Amino acid sequence: MTKQWHNTKIQQKPCNRYNPSLKQGVGSAYRPWYMLVAVLACFIGIALIGCAAETKVLSSDVSDEVFHLWIGIPLVFLGLLSLVCFVVKKKKMVVVFLIFALIIMVVCAVGALMAGVRYWMDGWQLSKQLLDDGKCAVKNNVCKCTGQDNEPIAVDDCDDLKTLTHLIIAEIALSAGGFIASVIGVYLSFMTICCGPWMYMEWYDANDDPDFNPQDAVRHVSGTVNASYGGNGNPYSKSAY
Numbered sequence: 747m748t749k750q751w752h753n754t755k756i757q758q759k760p761c762n763r764y765n766p767s768l769k770q771g772v773g774s775a776y777r778p779w780y781m782l783v784a785v786l787a788c789f790i791g792i793a794l795i796g797c798a799a800e801t802k803v804l805s806s807d808v809s810d811e812v813f814h815l816w817i818g819i820p821l822v823f824l825g826l827l828s829l830v831c832f833v834v835k836k837k838k839m840v841v842v843f844l845i846f847a848l849i850i851m852v853v854c855a856v857g858a859l860m861a862g863v864r865y866w867m868d869g870w871q872l873s874k875q876l877l878d879d880g881k882c883a884v885k886n887n888v889c890k891c892t893g894q895d896n897e898p899i900a901v902d903d904c905d906d907l908k909t910l911t912h913l914i915i916a917e918i919a920l921s922a923g924g925f926i927a928s929v930i931g932v933y934l935s936f937m938t939i940c941c942g943p944w945m946y947m948e949w950y951d952a953n954d955d956p957d958f959n960p961q962d963a964v965r966h967v968s969g970t971v972n973a974s975y976g977g978n979g980n981p982y983s984k985s986a987y
Contacts (some may be wrong), residue, residue: 755828776938780832783934786927787825794818794920801913804906811864814917817857826982828931837939844935851928858921862917865914870899874911877904883939 772780795818802807812817827843866872876882876891882904883890889904891897901907 754782763964769839772825772831772837772840772938773979776934777832779930779934783927783931784825784828784832787821787924787931789825789827790920790927791818791821791922794821794917794924794947797913797917797920801917804910804913805901807899808910809864811860812859812870814857814861817921817924819824819853820846820853821927824850824928824931830897831935837839838934840938844932844939845936847928847931851925853934854921854925854928858918858925861914861918865918869894869896870898870911870914873898873907874915877911878909880906893955925965 760778791795796816798813798815798818801813824843824846826855827839829847831839872894873882873891874891881892884904887902889897889901891908897907899907901910
């Protein structure tokens with residue numbers, strides 16, 4: 747039963763057909779998923795903040811591309827916003843969540859890609875391989891690896907260099923995990939807004955609906971007339987109500 751544009755009784759302006767209302771609450775089927783996104787985003791964000799902090803403690807010379815504090819904090823915020831959606835159950839809050847989820851999804855993807863490139867280009871992968879092979883040792887108070895001309899960063903302990911490589915790998919993986927959590931949030935919010943219960947606009951009148959009134963049958967430009975679906979055999983007819 748859709749309002750017909752040909753009917754002059756109905757004001758012709760955008761959105762005066764069926765419309766998923768933002769005034770309705772978040773459907774019960776979607777609410778548990780917001781809690782899941784909240785847990786994932788907060789866990790990944792806190793882990794990224796911890797890895798970034800430990801990285802800076804070991805060396806302040808680490809490049810910003812592999813220092814993912816700028817990803818961890820937004821992820822924690824996204825998790826808290828998802829928790830708010832779970833608690834307040836308002837679709838308008840879901841719209842805000844969707845906007846931030848889209849932004850953070852891009853941030854996580856860019857961060858993971860940039861860190862992956864720096865991990866390869868700066869020689870971190872070669873340092874890890876040489877460290878695993880036991881070809882690194884401290885020389886002149888600097889960790890040097892046989893087979894590598896320039897280490898990605900100067901540290902006075904090879905264990906610190908090994909820890910740094912593991913932290914960078916963890917940050918890349920966590921940023922990818924943040925991207926996945928954000929994608930789930932984007933999909934979830936789209937489903938909540940667009941696929942929730944639909945409702946008539948507040949001034950809908952069954953008297954203007956051709957399914958109830960044959961006189962309001964649809965007349966096409968070609969001249970074809972669609973008869974009403976009214977009748978005793980139709981569960982949607984007026985007599986069925």
